[in-house]
Amino acid sequence: MKKERRLSTDILLYQQFTKAEDYHQKYYLRRFPRAAAPLIDYYGSEEKFAESWFAARMNAVAAGYLSVSKVKEEVEQRGNPREKSGLISLINQVKW
Numbered sequence: 825m826k827k828e829r830r831l832s833t834d835i836l837l838y839q840q841f842t843k844a845e846d847y848h849q850k851y852y853l854r855r856f857p858r859a860a861a862p863l864i865d866y867y868g869s870e871e872k873f874a875e876s877w878f879a880a881r882m883n884a885v886a887a888g889y890l891s892v893s894k895v896k897e898e899v900e901q902r903g904n905p906r907e908k909s910g911l912i913s914l915i916n917q918v919k920w
Contacts, residue, residue: 849874852887858919859886866914878911882918892918 843849850873853860860873863882867873881898884890892915899911 846870846874850879850883853879853883853885856886856920862914862917866910878914882915886920 847854849870850860853863859882863876863879864870864873867876867879873879878895878899881890881895885892885895896912896915899908899915902908
């Protein structure tokens with residue numbers, strides 16, 4: 825006799841986030857050390873670099889999911905003029 829069983833999956837609320845090891849942060853960007861180094865210097869620490877929205881966007885560029893011109897557009901739409909100037913300068917310094 826064959827019994828019919830139902831498969832179920834519990835969906836739970838988010839409880840805890842575990843951050844990956846540092847070497848996994850901005851993985852694609854780190855594959856281009858000459859591109860990552862100026863950003864790490866700009867942010868002053870690995871932690872600030874890893875948490876940066878800009879480094880996340882440049883990581884997407886390194887992975888091929890986003891264009892540099894799109895990142896420049898996003899920089900122009902964000903933040904104060906001093907930050908914009910610094911980030912545009914960083915984009916221009918990046919060597920792939």
